[in-house]
Amino acid sequence: MVDIEQINPRNEAALRAWWEVGRAATAYRPGKPWPVWEQSRVALPADNPERGITLIGAIDGREMVGAGLLTRSLRDNLHTAMAFAYTRPDRVREGIGRRLVEELEVVAAGDGRTTVQSEAYLPPGGSGVPEAFATAMGYAVASRESIKELTLTDYLARREALAASAPVPDGYRVITFDTVCPDEHLDSFGRLLGMLLAEVPLGELDLEDSEWSAERIREAERRQVAIGRHVQTAMALAPDGSVAGASDVRVDDSDPAHGQVGITLVDPVHRGRRLGLALKVATHDLAVATYPELVSVDTSNAEVNTWMNAVNDALGYRTIETLLELQKTL
Ligand SMILES: CC(C)(COP(=O)(O)OP(=O)(O)OC[C@H]1O[C@@H](n2cnc3c(N)ncnc32)[C@H](O)[C@@H]1OP(=O)(O)O)[C@@H](O)C(=O)NCCC(=O)NCCS
Numbered sequence: 001m002v003d004i005e006q007i008n009p010r011n012e013a014a015l016r017a018w019w020e021v022g023r024a025a026t027a028y029r030p031g032k033p034w035p036v037w038e039q040s041r042v043a044l045p046a047d048n049p050e051r052g053i054t055l056i057g058a059i060d061g062r063e064m065v066g067a068g069l070l071t072r073s074l075r076d077n078l079h080t081a082m083a084f085a086y087t088r089p090d091r092v093r094e095g096i097g098r099r100l101v102e103e104l105e106v107v108a109a110g111d112g113r114t115t116v117q118s119e120a121y122l123p124p125g126g127s128g129v130p131e132a133f134a135t136a137m138g139y140a141v142a143s144r145e146s147i148k149e150l151t152l153t154d155y156l157a158r159r160e161a162l163a164a165s166a167p168v169p170d171g172y173r174v175i176t177f178d179t180v181c182p183d184e185h186l187d188s189f190g191r192l193l194g195m196l197l198a199e200v201p202l203g204e205l206d207l208e209d210s211e212w213s214a215e216r217i218r219e220a221e222r223r224q225v226a227i228g229r230h231v232q233t234a235m236a237l238a239p240d241g242s243v244a245g246a247s248d249v250r251v252d253d254s255d256p257a258h259g260q261v262g263i264t265l266v267d268p269v270h271r272g273r274r275l276g277l278a279l280k281v282a283t284h285d286l287a288v289a290t291y292p293e294l295v296s297v298d299t300s301n302a303e304v305n306t307w308m309n310a311v312n313d314a315l316g317y318r319t320i321e322t323l324l325e326l327q328k329t330l
Helices: 012-026 037-043 096-110 129-136 152-165 183-193 214-226 275-290 306-315
Strands: 002-007 051-060 063-073 080-087 115-122 140-151 173-178 229-237 243-252 258-266 296-302 318-329
Touching (some): 012 051, 012 080, 063 096, 096 115, 115 129, 129 318, 152 275, 214 229, 229 258, 229 275, 243 275, 258 275
Antiparallel strands (some): 002 051, 051 063, 115 318, 140 318, 243 258
16 A cells, blocks of 8 residues: 655655655656755755745655655745656556645645646657646646756857857946855845746746845855855846846756756846846856866756747757646646
């Protein structure tokens, strides 16, 4: 008999078993679909001011055969949660995935969440099991995204020409930092972050903008530092000193061979000056200089985000998967 149980992320043996199931269930995917153990071991039990997490396991006897994760934003979008289910490949089609999702939805509803979102990864432009599973569980496709990967060899081959094509515009400055925003730009950075959800194409995803106070930014930064994640950030400053745009590449101490793009945003007032490309070149240069072992960086963006796709293509990113953003109203 398979039981569904909550897993305490501070119980390292249980967390390891949970992590193994997720790794096995995602092993067929290209790129870097699952974090290294050391990152999960440190990040999942750590306090997180931004997000609450619940881990569940499907246990058969003494073995974990399914793993589920629910994340809830604590600072904004209090009506939403994100649910993820993983079934060990030798135990699929037994109803384990369904029971995991049902339990995650109960936890979400118990916390007052009314919209549950999820993600399904497919071969580029194709279809597959996760999509059939999502449909069976009542989730609709809210947005289509591309998962893209850049190898450092490809980047370095293009780097000089790119940098020449996107000089920092007259009067602007680009500064870089590791995770911790300089005090003098904090309030202005918060204003830019507050625009993110309004500016990023979200398709049908039911998400709302939120306020980023200086204190909220500092708390989020402290968590990144605590779990060994370096948010290598480039920030564009307008002639009046305000933050005109920002972009980052994140690299974990536990896995310095792989980076991940977090946010990229240029204030609409400052668009059309190739600041997006200049910022991305700056973050990628910073990552290359800081992590000699870096092999690849990945990112995802909406298929309809023409401008961001053009920038990423120019950098040398290639699409490796299609990501369906899923949504269900409870
Ligand atoms: C997707 C996944 C969780 C499904 O787990 P599972 O335990 O096999 O799912 P279930 O047995 O509960 O299937 C529930 C329903 O999903 C649909 N489904 C699942 N696998 C399917 C497949 N291979 N083909 C068609 N439909 C499928 C069916 O409608 C099924 O109901 P049925 O068996 O009564 O017909 C599992 O394949 C997995 O771990 N994949 C990798 C991770 C992932 O993509 N997770 C989903 C997004 S978070």
